[in-house]
Structure formats: structure tokens, C-alpha cells
Amino acid sequence: MTTRVWHASAVTVLTLITSAACRTGPRSQPGDPMLDAIRAEEREGKLTYVESQGKRLFVRYCATCHGDEARGDGQNASNLSPAPPDMTTSKTSQDPALIRRVIAEGSAAVGRSPLSPPWGRSLSQQQIDYLVAYCQSMGRKKP
Amino acid sequence: MGVAVEVKNIAPSRLHVLFACLGITFLLIFSWVLFHEGTAEWRTTQARFRQLERGVKNPHQLAQSAGVGGLRQIWLPDLGRIDRCETCHLGIDDPAFAGAPAPFAAHPGTWLSTHPTDRFGCTPCHDGQGQATDYATVAHQPQPFVTRPMRPLETIEANCGTCHRALDPPEAPRLAEGRRLIVESGCFSCHEIPGFEGMTFRGPSLDSVGYKVRPAWLASWLRDPKSYLPQSKMGNFHLSADEIGSLEGFLLSQRTQVPLDSTGVDWKKADTANGRALFGELRCVSCHAVNGRGGTLGPELTRIGDKVRRDWLFSYLKDPHRVQADTPMLQYRLNDAQWRDITAFLLEQYSSADAGAEPPPVTYQDARQLAAGRAVFERRGCPSCHRLAAIKETGRIGPSLAGIADRDPDELPYGKNVVRHTTDNYIFLKVLLPDTLGQPSTMPTFGFTPADAARITLALASIRKSDLPASYVLRRPAPAPYRPGGTFGELVGRYRCLSCHTVGGFGGDLSTVPLDRIGSQLQRDYVAKYLINPGAVRVSVEARMPVFHMLPDEAKTIADYLSVVFLDDSFEQYDTRFTAEEARRGQDLYGKLGCQACHQLGTKGGYVGPELSTTGTRLKPGWIAAWLSTPQTYKPGTLQPDYGLSGADARALTAYLTSLGRNDAAKARGGTTP
Numbered sequence: 001m002t003t004r005v006w007h008a009s010a011v012t013v014l015t016l017i018t019s020a021a022c023r024t025g026p027r028s029q030p031g032d033p034m035l036d037a038i039r040a041e042e043r044e045g046k047l048t049y050v051e052s053q054g055k056r057l058f059v060r061y062c063a064t065c066h067g068d069e070a071r072g073d074g075q076n077a078s079n080l081s082p083a084p085p086d087m088t089t090s091k092t093s094q095d096p097a098l099i100r101r102v103i104a105e106g107s108a109a110v111g112r113s114p115l116s117p118p119w120g121r122s123l124s125q126q127q128i129d130y131l132v133a134y135c136q137s138m139g140r141k142k143p
Numbered sequence: 144m145g146v147a148v149e150v151k152n153i154a155p156s157r158l159h160v161l162f163a164c165l166g167i168t169f170l171l172i173f174s175w176v177l178f179h180e181g182t183a184e185w186r187t188t189q190a191r192f193r194q195l196e197r198g199v200k201n202p203h204q205l206a207q208s209a210g211v212g213g214l215r216q217i218w219l220p221d222l223g224r225i226d227r228c229e230t231c232h233l234g235i236d237d238p239a240f241a242g243a244p245a246p247f248a249a250h251p252g253t254w255l256s257t258h259p260t261d262r263f264g265c266t267p268c269h270d271g272q273g274q275a276t277d278y279a280t281v282a283h284q285p286q287p288f289v290t291r292p293m294r295p296l297e298t299i300e301a302n303c304g305t306c307h308r309a310l311d312p313p314e315a316p317r318l319a320e321g322r323r324l325i326v327e328s329g330c331f332s333c334h335e336i337p338g339f340e341g342m343t344f345r346g347p348s349l350d351s352v353g354y355k356v357r358p359a360w361l362a363s364w365l366r367d368p369k370s371y372l373p374q375s376k377m378g379n380f381h382l383s384a385d386e387i388g389s390l391e392g393f394l395l396s397q398r399t400q401v402p403l404d405s406t407g408v409d410w411k412k413a414d415t416a417n418g419r420a421l422f423g424e425l426r427c428v429s430c431h432a433v434n435g436r437g438g439t440l441g442p443e444l445t446r447i448g449d450k451v452r453r454d455w456l457f458s459y460l461k462d463p464h465r466v467q468a469d470t471p472m473l474q475y476r477l478n479d480a481q482w483r484d485i486t487a488f489l490l491e492q493y494s495s496a497d498a499g500a501e502p503p504p505v506t507y508q509d510a511r512q513l514a515a516g517r518a519v520f521e522r523r524g525c526p527s528c529h530r531l532a533a534i535k536e537t538g539r540i541g542p543s544l545a546g547i548a549d550r551d552p553d554e555l556p557y558g559k560n561v562v563r564h565t566t567d568n569y570i571f572l573k574v575l576l577p578d579t580l581g582q583p584s585t586m587p588t589f590g591f592t593p594a595d596a597a598r599i600t601l602a603l604a605s606i607r608k609s610d611l612p613a614s615y616v617l618r619r620p621a622p623a624p625y626r627p628g629g630t631f632g633e634l635v636g637r638y639r640c641l642s643c644h645t646v647g648g649f650g651g652d653l654s655t656v657p658l659d660r661i662g663s664q665l666q667r668d669y670v671a672k673y674l675i676n677p678g679a680v681r682v683s684v685e686a687r688m689p690v691f692h693m694l695p696d697e698a699k700t701i702a703d704y705l706s707v708v709f710l711d712d713s714f715e716q717y718d719t720r721f722t723a724e725e726a727r728r729g730q731d732l733y734g735k736l737g738c739q740a741c742h743q744l745g746t747k748g749g750y751v752g753p754e755l756s757t758t759g760t761r762l763k764p765g766w767i768a769a770w771l772s773t774p775q776t777y778k779p780g781t782l783q784p785d786y787g788l789s790g791a792d793a794r795a796l797t798a799y800l801t802s803l804g805r806n807d808a809a810k811a812r813g814g815t816t817p
Contacts, residue, residue, distance in 0.1 A: 034571035114737030
């Protein structure tokens with residue numbers, strides 16, 4: 001009799017332990033501070049990761065003429081005739097094939113002024129992809 | 144034996160029933176397993192893919208891919224990984240599936256062309272459970288006991304850094320920033336960090352700190368460095384009042400090095416207006432910020448008057464190398480009166496209103512206080528960053544960070560922070576708020592912004608156990624130190640050329656002009672004149688090259704040396720007999736290519752590139768042609784685009800540019816120099 005009780009209790013304990021290990025109930029959601037901090041950049045501009053990579057390149061290579069926010073107001077814009085367009089409202093930046101061509105082959109390649117140079121030999125394909133993604137994000141409503 | 148005995152005691156009929164039950168149970172289990180495997184998530188996913196494929200591909204392509212099915216896996220014995228991700232991600236390296244719905248879409252970007260899946264698999268970059276084939280349960284989401292769940296895209300650069308060990312890996316800008324922050328902050332002074340071997344961090348030497356600083360400043364600095372200098376690289380050690388008192392006494396007693404004699408200086412005659420003019424002329428702000436603007440190579444000077452004593456500052460400016468042999472600060476050639484004026488200007492202009500008069504030096508003689516101060520100095524690891532003759536090297540005070548990314552996240556302390564247990568979160572909290580992890584910490588609080596702390600975390604999270612096969616590791620060897628001898632070597636040392644310029648990659652990054660082939664780029668006379676009176680060649684960039692007050696002979700020595708030693712033969716052999724026709728065609732091209740968008744010529748043109756109206760007296764033709772043809776070769780990341788010019792076009796432009804600023808050449812061309 002004692003052995004049986006002992007067996008039964010052993011089985012019960014084992015079952016409890018196993019079920020506890022297999023528990024998949026809802027858990028409290030602990031924070032992820034590192035991810036929050038690194039996402040701050042994207043959140044600020046309401047951008048995706050890919051678009052924010054493009055923005056970095058834009059600021060490095062394009063913003064002197066096009067302006068940090070692509071409004072055509074870079075510090076060098078006043079020296080240019082025709083002046084760079086406001087890309088946030090331009091249709092060109094919304095057309096991925098066209099904007100890719102302008103970036104890679106220069107504005108002269110699409111029949112405009114030669115003032116925007118070709119970057120296809122200087123930037124990698126991946127970098128141009130990023131820039132195209134960022135240009136397309138410009139039309140979105142910003143806060 | 145026990146079992147056999149029991150079986151004997153059971154009646155045969157009951158035995159049959161038992162076998163029947165067992166048989167049925169096993170049959171049920173077996174059919175359940177078959178059913179379960181037959182309807183596994185990945186099978187339905189593959190069926191969906193076949194449907195999608197029919198819409199995307201033509202029959203010929205379909206016939207080719209018909210055999211692909213079942214569990215698919217990539218085995219990477221070198222990396223110890225088995226990745227079954229392609230079981231569901233069936234279109235991952237097929238461009239036909241660009242933009243297809245998840246999970247069938249082709250991999251975005253050009254990553255798989257540089258990282259083919261048969262060599263890199265999936266999890267080395269993305270993490271996650273490579274062997275899992277269920278979406279919800281294990282493959283992607285964080286799970287208990289899974290130490291490396293799939294990384295979100297924003298932190299994936301940490302995994303780039305596992306193989307890409309150079310300090311500025313391409314196309315991983317946040318990782319590069321994190322590594323730059325580690326170099327700037329000198330984390331490797333206290334921690335051994337793989338990838339940063341051999342680097343040293345230069346805190347100020349403290350041998351003459353008793354002569355250098357005001358006691359009130361020292362106390363407030365030790366309490367919280369950021370209160371004096373928000374950009375301070377020194378962290379807050381949260382010292383107690385007692386510790387600050389004894390440390391202050393110990394430090395103020397450090398007077399091994401007496402400042403240069405300044406008894407002959409008549410401070411009443413100090414001309415601060417002249418000091419201000421010199422401050423601008425020496426281009427001090429190229430390295431030192433004032434009021435938040437300026438360089439970061441040296442300390443910010445906005446409140447320097449609250450900190451240093453007059454005689455020490457005078458002596459330091461006159462000969463900085465005497466105080467700290469490895470300082471990046473150059474030694475100008477000025478006389479005592481000029482140094483007096485600058486010293487007076489700095490102390491007057493850059494001090495708080497309540498700084499008060501300079502107190503006389505205090506002599507500390509309480510041996511117990513000095514010993515206590517010394518003990519704090521050693522215990523908190525001050526010698527890791529600051530040299531002090533009285534203290535022997537103590538080695539690194541912090542633990543090694545080798546393999547930190549492979550620590551078990553559940554064994555790390557998180558204190559009272561309610562966070563998901565990941566090594567990322569641990570490193571982040573340790574960098575940002577080291578005191579909150581529930582363990583006594585000797586690490587100071589550096590006051591990083593959360594964004595910077597996150598980038599440092601990315602850089603540290605790339606440091607895994609060093610069992611990666613060498614063929615996967617990409618590193619750039621550390622540049623060989625360049626230390627020329629002779630008179631030229633002395634001048635390079637005195638004027639600290641390598642604080643800003645590089646030779647063979649060795650040196651500082653303040654200047655954008657490496658010196659390796661400078662003799663083939665610039666004309667000798669131009670260099671000699673430029674060293675005496677350097678002006679910016681870019682309209683929009685503030686001139687940063689200091690006016691050294693160099694002797695004409697010194698300038699000539701440097702120019703001669705550069706033009707003989709720092710050469711690239713391939714430029715020197717360029718045929719410089721240009722025709723007038725070539726120059727005219729070059730002028731046409733200049734307009735057609737839109738060079739004026741960035742370059743100024745006369746009064747017209749942009750502010751981005753160098754001003755070009757004197758190119759003919761500045762640059763050598765061979766260099767112009769080479770630069771125009773492949774600018775990225777000479778300066779990766781330059782804003783000069785590669786136009787893919789033909790040799791003839793590059794030559795025509797060179798002919799035109801070479802004629803600029805040279806009357807003889809302009810006449811020959813039949814035009815005028817703008």
C-alpha cells in the first residue's frame with residue numbers, strides 16, 4: 001500500500017513538473033531597452049531600417065545641394081540654376097525606376113540639367129537601393 | 144527478473160487484452176505521428192509556394208524546379224550550423240520572387256550576391272533557430288532557453304561585425320559608429336576587447352597636476368566631470384565626499400614637473416586683443432571647441448579659465464610636448480609675449496564670472512590622507528587612462544570582453560530592470576547605467592546617450608567566441624607606424640602633421656588629405672607657400688590647417704621632402720604637352736558635365752568642392768587626370784563622383800584645369816582665365 005502511495009505521488013510530482021515546463025501561458029512583457037534605443041532614429045523620421053540607411057547616404061552625398069530634409073534648400077542650392085527641386089513634393093522621387101536612373105546616371109541622362117552628377121560608379125548597387133527607398137519615403141506624411 | 148515474475152502471475156486472457164490495448168495505443172500514436180508530419184506547417188507552406196510559382200514562372204522553369212521539395216537545409220560544418228530556413232523561404236535567392244509575399248520573397252538588396260547562402264547560410268547573419276521549421280514556435284520568435292533568437296533588422300549590424308573586423312565596416316554605419324565610440328571613449332584602457340588590440344587611450348598625464356589646476360575645479364570635476372564639460376570622456380565614478388577629499392589632496396601633491404619659468408613675463412602688459420587674433424590665426428578651434436563649436440581632438444576650452452592656473456597654461460602652450468610626449472597638440476613657433484597674450488586672452492574670455500582669483504598652491508602633508516587618496520586612485524583604475532610617475536602600471540582593471548556576445552543571457556545580472564534577458568540588453572544597461580545591475584560596479588557612468596549606448600552595444604555584441612574559421616574573417620591590419628628621421632622627422636614631430644594627416648593609413652583623420660602621394664598631387668612651390676600661409680581651397684569649409692608661424696627654411700625643407708619622397712610614379716609620367724584644342728574641349732566638358740555645380744571658378748559655381756581658379760599653379764596634371772578618372776580609388780567615399788571618363792576626356796579636362804591661374808597657358812588657349 002505504502003509503495004503505491006509513493007508511486008502515485010511520484011507520478012503526480014513528475015506530471016506537475018512536466019506541465020510546468022511545458023507551460024505556454026501568457027507572460028508579462030519585459031522591456032527591450034536596447035532595441036528601443038536603436039530604433040529611435042527610425043522612429044524620429046517614421047522610417048524603416050532600409051529607409052534610414054538611405055537617409056544617412058542622402059545626408060552624406062546629396063544634402064549639400066538638396067538639403068537635409070530634401071526640400072531643395074541645401075547650402076549649395078543657391079549656386080545652382082536650375083535649383084534643386086523640393087523632393088518631398090516632386091513626382092520624380094515617387095517613381096522608383098526614374099529616381100534610380102537619376103541617381104545612377106545623373107540628371108542629364110533623363111534630359112535635365114547636368115548639375116546632379118551620376119553616382120552609379122561611386123555608390124554600390126545596395127547603396128543606391130537604400131537611396132531609392134529613402135526617396136520614396138519622402139512623399140509620406142511626416143509629423 | 145521482477146517483470147518476468149509478474150507476467151507469470153497474470154492470467155493468459157488478461158495478457159491478450161493488455162497486448163491488444165498496447166497494440167491499439169501504438170497504432171494510434173503511429174498514425175498521429177504520420178498525420179502530424181503529413182500536415183506539418185512547412186508542407187502546407189511549400190504547397191502554397193507551388194501555387195505561387197505557377198503564376199510567376201513559365202513551364203520550362205517550372206519543370207526545372209519541380210524536383211525541389213521536402214525539408215531543405217544548408218549544412219555549414221565550418222560554422223557548426225544547419226539552417227533549414229529555405230524549407231519555407233523557397234524563393235529567397237530567386238530574383239523571380241522579388242516582392243513576393245512572405246515567406247517566399249527573394250532576399251532584398253544585393254546581400255546574397257556578396258554572401259551566397261551555400262557559404263553563409265542564414266543564421267550567421269540573422270540568428271534564430273536554424274533547425275526549426277515551425278514559424279510560431281521556435282524559428283523566429285524569442286523562446287525560453289533560446290539564447291540567440293532572430294535579430295530584428297535594426298540590430299543586425301552586430302552580426303556583420305562578427306566577420307567584418309575592420310573599424311569601419313562598409314554598409315554597417317551603426318556598427319562603425321559604435322566602434323568609433325569605443326575608440327574615442329578608450330574602453331580598451333580598462334577592458335581587453337578583441338579587435339582593439341594595441342590601441343591606447345590618452346588621458347592627460349598627471350605628473351604636474353598640482354601646478355596645473357585650481358583646487359575648487361578639481362573637487363567639482365571629481366564629483367561630476369560633466370558639470371564642467373558635458374562632453375567629458377571621463378565617467379562619473381560616484382565617489383564619496385571622503386574619497387574626493389583624499390583624492391584631491393593626493394593629486395594636488397603631484398608636482399614632479401615644474402612649469403617653465405615665467406617670472407620674466409610682464410602680465411600687466413598682456414594684450415588680450417592680440418591674444419584673440421592669435422587664437423583665430425593659430426586655428427585653435429580646429430581641435431578645441433569653444434561654446435560647443437569646433438574640433439574634438441583636444442578638450443573644449445569654454446571654461447578653461449575655471450580650471451587651469453596661469454603659469455602652467457603659459458608653460459604648456461609654449462612647449463606642450465614637454466608635459467605630454469604623446470599629445471596630438473603641435474608646438475607653434477611664437478615668442479613669450481605672444482604666448483602671454485594668448486594665455487591672458489583664454490583665461491579672461493573663457494571663464495565663469497564666479498571663478499575668482501587664482502588661489503595660492505596648497506601643500507598637503509597629511510600622510511594618511513595622501514595614502515588614502517593613492518588607494519582610491521589605484522582602486523578605481525585611474526592609472527588605466529592617466530599616467531602618473533608615482534604609480535606603477537596596474538594593468539586592466541575591468542574584465543576581458545572576449546566572447547561577451549556568447550555569454551548566457553540568463554546568467555547575467557539585470558538588477559531591478561524589467562527587461563527581456565538578452566546579452567544585448569545586458570550590455571546596453573551596463574554601458575548606459577552600470578550601477579543599476581544589482582552588483583557593486585567599479586565602472587563609472589559615462590553618460591552616453593541611449594542611442595550611443597545602443598551603438599556601442601552593437602559593436603560589443605559582435606564580439607563572439609573566437610572559433611570562426613579564418614577564411615570568414617575580414618580584418619584590416621593595423622597601419623604601420625610612420626616615424627621619419629632627420630630634420631623632416633623633427634618638423635613632423637614638432638608640427639604634429641600626423642595628428643591630422645595620414646601616411647600609409649597611420650595618423651589622424653581630421654584632415655581629408657592623406658600625405659602618401661602628396662608630392663605628385665601638389666606643386667612644390669605651392670606647398671611651401673601653403674605651409675607659411677595656409678588658406679582653405681574649399682569655399683564652404685572653414686580652414687583648419689593651423690598657421691604654424693613656421694620659418695621659411697622649415698617650409699622649404701618640408702616641401703622639398705614631400706615633393707621628392709611622397710610620390711606616385713604613375714602620375715609623374717603623364718604627358719603634359721597639352722594642345723590648345725584639348726584645353727578648349729576640356730572647357731566645354733566642364734560645362735557639359737556640370738562641374739560648376741560643386742566647384743567655384745571665379746565668382747560662379749558651387750561651394751562643395753575646391754575652388755579651381757588657381758588649379759594650374761596648385762595641382763600637377765598627372766594627378767588631375769588620375770583623380771578625375773577614378774576618384775574613389777584615391778579617396779573612398781569622396782563626394783567627387785566617378786563620371787566614367789574616357790582617357791581622352793580626362794586629358795581634355797586636365798588640359799583645361801591646368802591652364803587655370805597660369806597666364807601663359809591661358810594665352811596659348813586663346814581664352815582668359817575667369
